[in-house]
Amino acid sequence: MARAGQRRDGARRTAGRGGHRPRNGDLVAELARAVRDVEAAAKRNRVTPTVRATFQAVALLLREERARVRTAAVSDSHRTEQLKRLEGLATIMATTAVRDAGLLALLADEAVPSEAARRIAKEMKRDLGVEVEEEPEPEPVAVAPVEATRRVVPQSVAARQLANPFLAPDYDAGAAQRGPRPGRLAGWELMGPLLASFERAGGGAPACMPLPFPTQRFTPAGLELMPHQGQLVAAVAEGHRSFLLADEPGLGKTAQALLAAEAAMAYPLLVVVPNVVKTNWAREAALWTPHRPATVVQGDGDTVDGFADIVVVNYEVLDRHRGWLEEFGFRGMVVDEAHFIKNVTSQRSQHVLALSAGLRVRTAKPLLMALTGTPLINDVDDFRAIWRFLGWVDETKPLAQLTECLEATGYVPADREFYEAARRCVVDMGIVRRRKVDVAADIPARRIADLPVELDGAVGRSIRAAERELAQRMVAQYRSAMSYRDVVDDELDMDLVRRVAKSELKDAMTRQTGENVFSMMRRIGLAKAELAADYAAQLARSAGKVVFFAKHIAVMDAAEASFEKAGVRFSSIRGDQTPSVRQKEVDAFVNDPGVQVAVCSLTAAGVGLNLQVASNVVLAELSWTDAEQTQAIDRSHRIGQTEPVTAWRIIAAQTIDSRIAELIGSKAGLAARALDGSDEEVAATGDVQLEALVALLVDALRAETA
Template identity: 60%
Template sequence: MARSSQAQMSRPRAKTGKPADNEGLIPVLARAVREVENAAQRGVVSPANRTKFQVIALLVREERQRAKADTTVSDGDRAETLKRLDGVATILAKTAARDTSLIALLETDKPGSDAARALRRRMLEDAGFELEEEAPVAAPVAATTTTERQVMPDSVRSRMLANPFLAPDFDAAAFQAPAPARRLANWELLGPLFKSFEYGSGGASASMPLPDPQERDMLAPSGTELMHHQARFVESVRRGHRSFLLADEPGLGKTAQSLIAASVANAYPLLAVVPNVVKMNWAREVELWTPGRRATVVHGDGQDLDAFADVVVVNYEVLDRHMSWLRTLGFKGMVVDEAHFIKNLTSQRSRNVLSLASSLRERNRDPLMIALTGTPLINSVEDFKAIWQFLGWIDDKAPRPALLSRLEETGLTPADFGFFPEARRAVVDMGMVRRRKIDVAADLPAKRVVDLPVELDDDLGRSIRQAERELASRLAGRYRAILQNRGTTPSKVSAEERAEVIRLVAQAELDESKASKTGENVFTMVRRIGQAKAALAADYATQLARSVGKVVFFAKHIDVMDQAEAVFARRDIKTVSIRGDQTAIQRQKQIDAFDQDPEVGAAICSLTAAGVGLNLQAASDVVLAELSWTAAEQQQAIDRVHRIGQDVPVTAWRIIAAHTIDAKIAELIDSKAGLAARALDGEDVDLSAESSVQLQALMSLLDDALSGTKR
């Protein structure tokens, strides 16, 4: 038997002769996909049909893999099966073209909800598969760590001995009591809530009303000053609001706001869950903004921990071994920095954070909960889900009582005209705060992104272009094969069908690329392009360092960083390096050297390890040697330099390999910035292009090959 992602299953018992067209899994998929298609044609794809769409796409992918691997069928029967699966996939593509929010569901690798898992099982059973019983799936907020992995630092034992009878808040249970079911009791609401951020903005930013501060000068410690937008946030906390998605653009001082908010709310002890790269800086920020409070940083097994400190700072990577004592220490507030890190609800990181948040709410009537991220949306509006769960606004299946009451007050249901803007406002008023630099930091200098095309005219460059041509040829061959199976030719295919098949071929190639460890694909090609650009990008960065001062050099891969460091060394320019394999203390020393040592001319940074949370404003120029796959990651990197305290204009130089797929990727990254612009900032931008950059890059490559266009 082959193991599926959810349960053991085996094929239906074979019958003699060729299977009938109405037997097996494909007819089940065909009927289901027609139902979803009909719903899309009516204009509204319900959450149930969205789940069905996702499960169909997953089963088509699984059935295709099984058909290719099945050695018991003839080549003719295999070709027929693949042709019928292509038919189902084509309808999926047509449906996604009608409702582009479905595109993201084509890219998921497994069912993401209990409903999807149950539907997948039911469809397999209808097709005659024999399924074993599934093991129960733990809820996302359940404890997922084992006793063997847990540690108990000596300092924590001392604190527990000093205060063994931590008094619970007996009002907490009453406060969390569910509201009585009323008008919306039988409605599925999460899907409409997510959609409300696509369609219900009405030009308004996703920011709750904030009061003007009455005691602005008294909020910040002596020697510091809050900007007006920061003081308004803290004033809201002073007046009693306790849960926030603080989504200010990067560089607007979210850390300071959250720390002073904790002081105003007396939310101590406070737990801060942060990326490893910034946990030492968090301790410094505590000392700067709340000098009367002590911070302790959890390293490894926590043997240096001060459990009596006011603020406990821990990074995502070591959470799993500290869960037992973190749940019971008695925190009254919790801050999650770079909260988009928890967007994948199936990841251990997300489960740990949600479990801690649930424990904290059980022990406190109204704890201070703050999610910090300048980029809450990476690929789709459903990236909000884990953050909203952390804040206690929703659970895995529905709004929690406070949000449900706000939705009830609208007097509307998802079937009513006007529901989407009212639902969006209800969520925003739960505590979403979003300010842009252009609106609140009038004195912040300008920022621009400049593309620098470079020619890869050496042997490596020529081999990259040849590999790109071979990939395009392979995609074109698949395209023609699908048309042949359908009994048509490229000259007779309609524009609509051409686009559908291009997407189908690109998606199949992307799936295979993600699963493959060898061979040439879009990922290996982009990495080779980065290697080919490394010396050119570093050479340009050295010129900047000599002419304008300190520069920050970002790359994705270690070998590109190594090449850059070698170029700087040959030019006698002193550098520091910020990488993912450094300890927090080592990394902070590198950051301090860049900031304070006038001899250091450049910081060579990993886009992953240094792209969030750091303050590198000693420089005003950024060189992006390799492109990110998301607009958010690129923006985060640039905003390490463009932030409060910067007093000169900032320029980000993107090094683009001309006449390669690199140029298309740069264009696609820019187009994807529209998701946040529409959902968060209320801008009227088209979201039709919102899908993965990898997928769209492959589609563009194939489209150019079919059109005879040369890059």
């Protein structure tokens, strides 16, 4: 105990005084040493509560010193020099904070200093001989009650509740919630190794649980499932109840989910989907389960049928309907495009996880299905929320069933064999992943073709000048941070490069003026709009219908104006349309031979739509992820397509656009390795936005020294 106490005291002294005695009472030098200690801890991922308190203490003293220097009776040159030193420290703190959300929150103006931070700040002042004023006890502050989220109960739902007043939970459900029995793995941290087991995958280890051969028919007369679809339904019929259905886009996940509910008799069934596909889900339900009435929740739910077997609701209105959804008595829940819930701190994720947890408490063996063709966007950590929804893990550890499987392997995370065995345990919990090339060989191949275009004239020069301005702003931040380091090294500090890029990316999300990576991509998109529309019009005249994707509304507007000028009829599919208007536009493109082009929002129309009448896709703007790009292309490359699909990417040469095109391709490796058993090397898990800024900064720094 004495030794542990000595370590804690030593840590506090080191954190509070930077590990050195101050020299000549120089507060800025003392702060610089403390900042370097925090920076080193962040690099090692050792951000302890003491480190956070030190970080906040430095932030407090930095603000005080900046205010003092600005009003001090000193020469202008001395004031300028001190302010420059303080600004350099602030830059290092900001780039360090990007590594850790806890540190980032401490830099906010509204962050309340902790007692530990105040104590460390006082100690640093006392060590420097600065008089410390005792602070009065703060006055208690009355906290106003937080306004509750507006909740609604549709009239038809209230009528159903009155008609079924004795709807009771299944008390046997509690058995599924029991904690794991202590065993060999007690005391081991398991979530990290479980996620790592998918990063280490490869060598022909696809992520698909064993599936039985279908022996029963659950389809209505006149409809047949493909063999791979029937296998999943057969697994439900044999008793399996939780699935991450991660089939590649276009392999009919909607039909599988609806017929899985039929096989499990999981009614009423709750289906949570993106807004753009609500109407399509209702149509699919009418097709595959016509004897099961389906209702779609719109707005406050005035048109909801409270006696329906299938309730379809979009993520955006879950907050106001969550109350009655929790009490409705669902026996199954499907989450479509489940990668939407990967951020567990978002409201939609919290609503989905709460509904799932309540369902598992009330119902023994509910049907839980997460549908997504792209479960991994940037990192294997994207699995966490989906596994929680399915009841395989909680916030910190695997739950009983998965833990028992891990115990049965006989390994612990220190064993090399643990990772392959652990991955198999998770897969057998219900991961189902099939590729088109394996189960739907009759779907023609697809390819991606890049079409570089030159942005000439004033527009092109302006875009390239903006890119140089962005690069030089990051170079200045990098040089400023390096100037406060004791060691001069001509080699690039790639860790600092990434932190500067992260800081720039964070600023870009809030900055209202000046060029940033997002405004530049929008400008590049606008500059390409007419060129991309001209190419799409040529394709439509020579090869038939074309799907045209853009990310920004202004780019869609410019393309549609170009189509009108060229006399090309088009449908417009956007995120601000009501489901009925959107479906009308889809139907016009699919059914009217005169409608040659579908102008689609990359985010709003990239999921849930069947546009296989077209075999050519034009991507006027690039996505930020390979997953989003794949989803868009697979609106055409799916079951029902009879021709090879070509996606034409319009790329602005000699701009950041071409960098992003290269990076998107490198991001495909993670899903291929983690889910498909590929031996492909996995690219860094940072997102494309960050990697593009890193590349831009590295090129600018190397150009300076060339």
